[in-house]
Amino acid sequence: MKTTYKTLQSNSTYTHQTQKSKFIAYTFKINSRDKIKKIIKQLKLEHSKSNHIAHAFRVGILNQEIGFSDDGEPTGSAGKPIYFEIKGKELQNILICVVRYFGGIKLGVGGLTKAFSTTAKNVIELENKIIELKICDKYTVEFEYEKIKLIETFTNKNKIEISKKEFDNVCKFEIKVPINQTKQIEEFLKINNIKSIKTKLN
Numbered sequence: 001m002k003t004t005y006k007t008l009q010s011n012s013t014y015t016h017q018t019q020k021s022k023f024i025a026y027t028f029k030i031n032s033r034d035k036i037k038k039i040i041k042q043l044k045l046e047h048s049k050s051n052h053i054a055h056a057f058r059v060g061i062l063n064q065e066i067g068f069s070d071d072g073e074p075t076g077s078a079g080k081p082i083y084f085e086i087k088g089k090e091l092q093n094i095l096i097c098v099v100r101y102f103g104g105i106k107l108g109v110g111g112l113t114k115a116f117s118t119t120a121k122n123v124i125e126l127e128n129k130i131i132e133l134k135i136c137d138k139y140t141v142e143f144e145y146e147k148i149k150l151i152e153t154f155t156n157k158n159k160i161e162i163s164k165k166e167f168d169n170v171c172k173f174e175i176k177v178p179i180n181q182t183k184q185i186e187e188f189l190k191i192n193n194i195k196s197i198k199t200k201l202n
Contacts, residue, residue, distance in 0.1 A: 002135065003180045005061050005092045009131045014123035018115050020103025025123035028095040033059055033067065036095055043097055051102045054078030054116060057095040058086050061135050062200075073100070073116075074109045081117035089124055096120050134178040138163075138199040139185060142172050147192065154188055 008027055016023045024047070028039055036057060043053055056068035056079050066087075068079030082096050098119050107115060124130070143151065148171060155162055155175060164174035177185045182198075189196050 001180070002062075003178065004132050004134055006090050006130055006132050007093050008091060008124065009129040012123055012127040014119065014127045016115065016119040016122060017103075018118075019105040019107055019111070021105070021107060021115065022101040022103065023115050023119040024099040024101075025119045026097045026099075027123055027128060028097070029093060030057070030059055030095050031093050033057065033065055036067075039095065040097060043099060047099045047101075049101070050099045052078065052100045053097055054082060054100070055095060055097040056080070056083035056086055056120075058083070058091060059093050059095075061092055064092070073112055077109045077112040078116045081113050082120040085117060085120040085124060089130060091124075091130070096123065136161075136176040136178050137182055139175050139177055139189075140172065140197045140199070141175065141189065142170050142195045143192075145171060147171070147194065150192060151194075158184065160185065 008029060011029060012027045014025045016025070026043065030036065036055070040053060040055060044050075047053065052071045052073050054069060054071045054073055058064065058066050066083065068083040070076070070078040078098065082098060086094055086096060098116055141151070151173060152162070154160075158181060160178075160181065161176045162173050163176050166172040175185075
């Protein structure tokens with residue numbers, strides 16, 4: 001069973017120039033395709049004089065979605081080379097956009113493919129860091145105040161992250177549990193009579 005995945009540490013940018021054309025790459029950490037249109041729309045506002053904004057993405061860990069667009073460049077010369085860089089590095093939950101400003105010299109399909117590929121490759125390798133994260137499920141747990149120490153001791157001992165705490169009539173914690181520890185947490189919750197709701201994060 002797959003328990004980890006690779007992604008990029010942060011958002012980043014990189015500029016590549018060839019034959020007077022300028023290619024500007026942006027990486028974005030995303031966990032669904034819902035934000036992609038908004039991101040590209042914002043880039044088009046910021047680069048209103050650019051000629052094209054090609055992109056590629058790979059989102060979802062257990063249920064993966066992929067996609068790419070040439071945005072008017074010759075078919076297969078822009079989005080696909082970007083995607084191959086993402087796939088080649090085995091990255092997940094990543095969107096890479098490459099903005100192109102035409103410099104007056106036609107690059108041809110081969111030249112475009114190389115330029116988009118190089119720009120995507122360098123924004124990953126030169127301006128970012130590949131990290132490996134655990135695949136987790138989220139549990140929302142509710143319990144009485146007297147069980148706070150019990151919960152915190154268990155999560156600390158097993159290196160389970162408490163991502164949110166709420167205190168009202170009862171305590172409500174959100175915890176991120178690596179999928180290879182879900183059986184362990186469920187047994188603990190059952191034994192201690194703690195209510196929980198499980199949510200798949202990926």
